[in-house]
Amino acid sequence: MSKRPYLKFDQIGKSFTRGAASTEVLRDINLTIDEGQYVSIIGHSGCGKSTLLNIVAGLTPVTTGAVLLEDKEVNSPGPERAVVFQNHSLLPWLTVYENVSLAVNKVFSGSKSRSERHDWIMHNLQLVHMVHAKDKRPAEISGGMKQRVGIARALAMEPKILLLDEPFGALDALTRAHLQDSVMDIHMKLGNTMIMITHDVDEAVLLSDRVVMMTNGPAATIGEVLDVKLSRPRRRLELVNNRTYTDARAAVLEFLYARHKAPSIAA
């Protein structure tokens, strides 16, 4: 894995304007992310985390600055920056297989034959252990399974960067832990660059190489970046009493709850 700046946020600022009123959501966001890194962005609700992710995805245009992926400016959405949405966003009228195939057939229509595409769909369903439900519709499977399919669909686009928008937010604690392990495993196997939005401190520290902590809005910016120097694979049980882990966790908690309390708590 090379260590050149792979993804670069250069002075990103974002304001939303409605009529005469303008709200500055993000200001002066600067960050470089190396290829293969797992980066979490954490902050209180309303700090603009999701806006930042949408900017990287190309779904929201920047007001100032730019996102550079391999020195090229990102200004529209594309499959090389696949998104796993918070609420899975599977198309309910398609089966699990068809949801993934919609992505695969679009992205690889020119480069893979029909049977290669089928194999690739099955390979990705295999990766998230969802082959058994490939002919089910999203309404017939559990929330955790839907999110797995969402991840499979994103991975199947063979993205340079996988963007995860609070991917485990809507899940119960046990399902969430299983899915976190799945994502860590996939990250180990494929070495994707991943950016995850979260508001869960444990999740951020457990999964990430770096935790990016955002200050509160309006005009939120990056307050601190914490390197989590834990070797992989990480096992949650072994980490409970690990010094590096508990220190990292304490540092994030300290940032979020002592220095940058949520506005409602501070008031």
Add this chain to the structure above:
Amino acid sequence: MSLPLLSGDAPAPAAPRSPAAVIPLRSGKPMSQVLRSKALTIAGAVVPPLIVVILLLLVWELAFSRPGASLPTPIQVWRDAKDLIIDPFFINGSQDIGLGWRVLTSLQRVAFGFGLAAVVGVLVGAIIGQSVWAMRGLDPVFQVLRTVPPLAWLPISLAAFRDSSPSAIFVIFITSIWPIIINTAVGVRNIPQDYRNIAAVLRLNSLEFFWRIMVPSAAPYIFTGLRIGIGLSWLAIVAAEMLTGGVGIGFFIWDAWNSSRLSDIIVALVYIGVVGFLLDRLVAAIGSFVTRGVSAT
């Protein structure tokens, strides 16, 4: 892939369990019992409306049974129009044919007019739903036009087409298109942002977006529009045919009125009602088949 942790929420036990729970229930019940419970369900649906119909016929019979009554009684209708009631598909001459044939002629016109309205309506509705400016420009115009009654279009379409058959079809078209356009537009406007985001990330072009996202996502709304539309076209065809003539069921009523065959008119009304009901159910059934899974998110 062998890590047991990863199988997470895989419903391994659920898959074999569901058939095992269902099959013994079915085979365990004797056939007669199944038939009996089915018969009870059907009876529950059929008997109450049957009683109401019999009561209505009875009231009607009593109300018009005195000599010199203005309308025939049900028994009188049966005596006068027995051939029409019993055999919908007889042919005794060019104008003396069963009501089934007349209904089919009318249905053919409806199929043309409504089919055209469905295609154009969904396309125009999709454009209006997608574009704020198209909506601002077209919506007020449509809101005015949709209140124009079907028959008010007839003279102008007769003038334009100079023939009764295309005029009737045009009246169907123009009557049924508005609810289709308006409902499709609402459905398209209500496509969740998530689906649009997926389309954006995958870079679907507008044709792919139309077929893969827009139509399935807006399908419940589209079918609501189609259902209202088919009802309106059936209303319009009868009125239009009364004026344009020809073979349809509408003209039959007009013809029967002119020759004072009141019993025939009453039979024709029942035909129209039943066919309208069946059309509505047909579109609803297609709708619930096509949109299965969409509403159950």
